[in-house]
Amino acid sequence: MGSTGQLDYVLGLYHFEDEVTALRVQQFSNATFHRYGNAYLENENQAAFGQVDYTPAGHESLTLSVGARWTTEKKSMQRFLQSLFSGTGSFALVDPGPNLTPPELDFSNTSLMFSAAYRVSDRLNLYAKYAEGFRSGGYDGQASSAAAAAVPFASEELTTIEAGMKSRWLADRLQLNLAAFYTEYDDMQVTSFTGTVATVLNAGASNLYGLELEAQALLTDRLRASLGASYLEYEIDRFDMGGTIGDVADRAEINNAPRNTVNVALDYDFPSLGFGELALHLNYNYWAAAHAIAIKSNGQAPNSELSARGLLDARLTLSGIELGSGAKLQFALWGMNITDKRYFDNIIDFTSFRAGTLGWPATYGLEATLDF
Numbered sequence: 001m002g003s004t005g006q007l008d009y010v011l012g013l014y015h016f017e018d019e020v021t022a023l024r025v026q027q028f029s030n031a032t033f034h035r036y037g038n039a040y041l042e043n044e045n046q047a048a049f050g051q052v053d054y055t056p057a058g059h060e061s062l063t064l065s066v067g068a069r070w071t072t073e074k075k076s077m078q079r080f081l082q083s084l085f086s087g088t089g090s091f092a093l094v095d096p097g098p099n100l101t102p103p104e105l106d107f108s109n110t111s112l113m114f115s116a117a118y119r120v121s122d123r124l125n126l127y128a129k130y131a132e133g134f135r136s137g138g139y140d141g142q143a144s145s146a147a148a149a150a151v152p153f154a155s156e157e158l159t160t161i162e163a164g165m166k167s168r169w170l171a172d173r174l175q176l177n178l179a180a181f182y183t184e185y186d187d188m189q190v191t192s193f194t195g196t197v198a199t200v201l202n203a204g205a206s207n208l209y210g211l212e213l214e215a216q217a218l219l220t221d222r223l224r225a226s227l228g229a230s231y232l233e234y235e236i237d238r239f240d241m242g243g244t245i246g247d248v249a250d251r252a253e254i255n256n257a258p259r260n261t262v263n264v265a266l267d268y269d270f271p272s273l274g275f276g277e278l279a280l281h282l283n284y285n286y287w288a289a290a291h292a293i294a295i296k297s298n299g300q301a302p303n304s305e306l307s308a309r310g311l312l313d314a315r316l317t318l319s320g321i322e323l324g325s326g327a328k329l330q331f332a333l334w335g336m337n338i339t340d341k342r343y344f345d346n347i348i349d350f351t352s353f354r355a356g357t358l359g360w361p362a363t364y365g366l367e368a369t370l371d372f
Contacts, residue, residue, distance in 0.1 A: 014047040031172040034089025036079035039141035067113035077139040107318035109134035142197040166190040177214040190294035245299035253291040260288040286310040327372035328356040
């Protein structure tokens, strides 16, 4: 990180290594069929990145930025796959070591970023940005057959254009941010379901576009409100599943992509109690309907829609209780989904039938924290 003249710059290096062992057992047909599907994954990621911000002389309100990131990644996976019939297996985790080792995968990518920001005033900034992104491919650690486990999914790449404003109004009592974006994906990684396990597929070409709003307001000296909202549309232009299925772009969905989301929060600080400070936080989240999977494994449209839902949470905190010698005590009473909204947070489409998991019901708790 440094500065010279009208230039500010940052340079960096990144290194990450990860090893994961996942043990899996499934039981079917009244305990007569057991399937073991352990996965042993290793990942090594290295990157070099930099960004330069330029402020032209005589145009101090304007900042032009350019950035780049070079990434190289290695991924390897080993599997233990075994199916036992006629009740010869057991519903227990086992770890005898791998019996399948697909070739190591190598990925590399260079992503660029360009942006322009203009400070109209101390309280209003406008910006436009072009950026590229990358998410590496890999092996599917849940594939249930040796043939499927040895076939990797491709890397996902995107280009996005965003424009918006960041502003403060009413003597800084209101903060308002707006953004519009358009994103094109190449080989977007989406989720389907094959047999009894989830699988990752590549949707060949798709685009998303929408609007985002963020607002924070100081309504009184004690009451604050915040609002976040988004509107999303998407189109899948090409999604070739190959073989006899072919292109399913006309009936596929992007999983877990609600068209609308809203978050509203209120924070109120009560007058001091003398021995501590009492504060109330209310939070409401709304998600429009969305699909849990992108497409059925046979190419049919998904039957996995998660209904729209709105959840209300609350938290009452008593803090700053002095205990002497610098120690402080805090209590918090919280409630999650306090209206006890019933909803599915996941649906699995097995083609011939569906299964789902319910979201958390109304849940309450009491916390005590001691700082010393």
